[in-house]
Amino acid sequence: MENLNAKELKEVVIRFSGDSGDGMQLTGTLFSNTSALIGNGISTFPDYPAEIRAPQGTVAGVSGFQVHIGANKVTNPGDYCDVLVAMNPAALKANRKWLKKDATVIIDGDTLTEDNIKKAGFTTLDPIEELGLGGYNVVIPDITSMTRAALADMGLDNKSVVKCKNMFALGICFYIYNRPEDYAKRYIDEKFAKKNPAVAEANKRAIDAGYYYAANTHQFANTYKVEAAPLEKGTYRSINGNVATAWGFCAASEKSGLPLFCGSYPITPATVILEELAKRKDLGVKTVQAEDEIAGICTSIGAAYAGNFAVTTTSGPGLSLKSEALGLAVMAELPLVVVDVQRGGPSTGLPTKTEQSDLMQALYGRNGECHAVVIAASSPSDCFHYAFMASKIAMEHMTPVILLTDGFIANGSEPWRIPSMAEYPTICPPIVEKCESDFMPYARNEKLARGWAFPGKEGLEHRIGGLEKDCLKGTISYDPANHQEMTRTRAKKVALVADELPTPEVMGDKNADVLVIGWGGTRGHLQSAVSELQEEGKSISLLHFNYLNPMPHGVEELLKGHKKIVVCELNEGQFASYLRQMFQSYTFEQYNKTEGQPFTIVELKDKFNSLL
């Protein structure tokens, strides 16, 4: 049903919200994947509570999924939404603050009962009035009862019928934004048709019912089109950060010729990496779901010692638990990648919310002089690239590498031009096959990497451990001069990694008045804010970091010639402190936020304007 009167839009932001059990994540994913398939730029942001099913109808239990689609490349999921789909009054209340000025609000009229309104914490019985939505385009379809009517003759129980109401809402959005239904229907068939064909049929019918309802009511007189984005040629797929991270490791395994091993323990928001790797037995991946975080890293250290390419995955509290073992990997000089999908901290903090507050822990959180490489990915899809690079550095330099991602990019998804593995370099770890004379386990190559001699290799029997070792033989050494030498050698080995790192690029004028600095998962937001100001003619540039330790060469040059430098982070200034320590003659201003939410473009632009 092509709507010929559709208005063209450059971009649109839709937020789906409802109870944790309402299927909002699925609804949002189907909408965004459909949009990706028709060629839009997309960026998504799942925003859900830590509780699996918090009390129904309460604000605490509201789960949201925001998707930003555009006729151009989209770098962030958008601050405020053009359309809010609210499956109950609580969802409306929780998301009121995310509405754009003249946004459309679609709320299920069946849920506007006294009971539900009270449960959501409204003081009056008119949530629309109470939230000041008078000037908005509020549409109140009875989604539950219309879904029920559409599926009345299917003989399904009430619970199964009501569960389809999210698909009715999806159908409405498909109509308004002129999206085809076939992808969503195909997905439903794949997911449910075998196990429960009636449920699959009901869900598909609910999409149709929502679509027809929207087409027949005058409340949606305007429909919209968002054209395909002019993306680089190629084959695309949608990918989230956690899956991209897992795949980056699989790629590194293939390019190094070493089997991939992952010892890990479930922790939000990192678990999906372990789940994905557990599926990848087809690529020979071995996973051990360990008894705790410590065993997660320790099994990986064991596997690295035995000649596998080993990774372990966690989030902040888990990195704390792993820190002693990480020190062992530094001492034993074994390759290992530790992923920390950062979340709000300290302690249990905000498990499902994003933050960048583990930087200091990653850089320094171990006993002794204990250097590790620290890298941060900056978008869902570049998690693949940085996971691959973290692996390459770990194996070729015989060092642990900490890869920082965060809840926002780990759960968020975007279209990704699928690379060919031929584009990626071979990974060449310094594996020792044999040794004519006495094997020296701590003899080093030009990178200062020691040889990797796995158990099982003839004539290479040797002992290593966490005690300080003789700089060649690897036997225990308490010699003062040896400890001094080994301490400096371990530090230098990590520092030498910088020789292979690209200098980060300044986006914009190299001498702009204001230089914005960011690192990791905030890139999309910073890029949007900076480029909008650049379009307004402002003298502002962005310098975004992925390689944090060692600092790539040539950074100081990029800091010169600006009136102001502002470091933006989702923490209270950890990278800023780090930069101050390294570049002492520069003044770094800060913009920080620890609300468990990504930056908004609006607040960033306000801040930058105040500096300009």
Added chain:
Amino acid sequence: MAEYKYTPADFKSDQIVKWCPGCGDHAILNAVQRAMPEVADALDIPHNKFTFVSGIGCSSRFIYYMKTFGFHTIHGRANAIATGIKVANPELSVWVCSGDGDSLAIGGNHFIHAIRRNIDLNMILFNNEIYGLTKGQYSPTTKLGKITKTSPYGTIEKPFNPGELVIGAKGTFFARTIDMEVMLTKDCLVAAAKHKGMAVVEALVNCVIFNDKTHAAFAGDRQTRLKNTITLKHGEKMLFGEGNNKGLVFEDMRLKVVTVGEDGYTLDDILTHDAHTEDTTLHSMLAAMKYPEYPVAVGVIRDVQDNNVYDKKVEEQVAEVQQSAKIKCMDDLLRSGETWEIE
């Protein structure tokens, strides 16, 4: 059976052994170096496939004295690291050396989970009932009431019995030996190596400095051991004492020590040891026997064949999935599922 013709010297490293004179660990090292040539032949494993892993503590220095691959790790984590090694390369013969503090206190979690998974590791649990390397604090196996540096008025914590812990976690192999009994230790180690799955050999060792004679009441000298310990062998009667005059019978749901030929008990009444039965009841009772009420059981108490061996199962599952998998390489994976073209 292969014939590598290794000798104990092939397993001795060039490092000076730094345990205290009189420490029980010396005898275990001796037994291990004697056992390895036999293990190599029995399992057809060349020298370069032997890997020793340890945690922290006196006994964990063990690996430096073996001329094999060795990894001296961190406190409590030897079992977790060994798990990674064995899963990564199941062809290795992986040996864990750990103490009562290392594996039953800080590493207790890894210990029980290694047993639960039934991964094919061989573990020597050096039990001296004390923290030696930190100079004399009580451990999870220290006898109740014992005065140590951290229990100046006596401990108020009940100790673990490692055997009960292993069997409680449904361990498939448990043996116990005494430092002085080098040949028994060697036999237990060879049996552990032959066992597929997690094998724990508890070695009762004496710490001459901080817990001297803790096992002496039943293990002090040959004569005492003859009287107060029972060496269990699969298929043989549970007899002990001078001239094997005493034995164990099962009466009123518990074990009882009897003298053969007295009170109407004959040799036929004495239990025959079945190390291979899956049932844990009797194994648990045997492992729990405490002097002076009972003789302390040594030898292989439990040795059960169980095909659920973790490292093998991991390999099998990978192979099974790979056989029918559509995704054979990264390029396949990248192009799997929903994709679209931008022209």
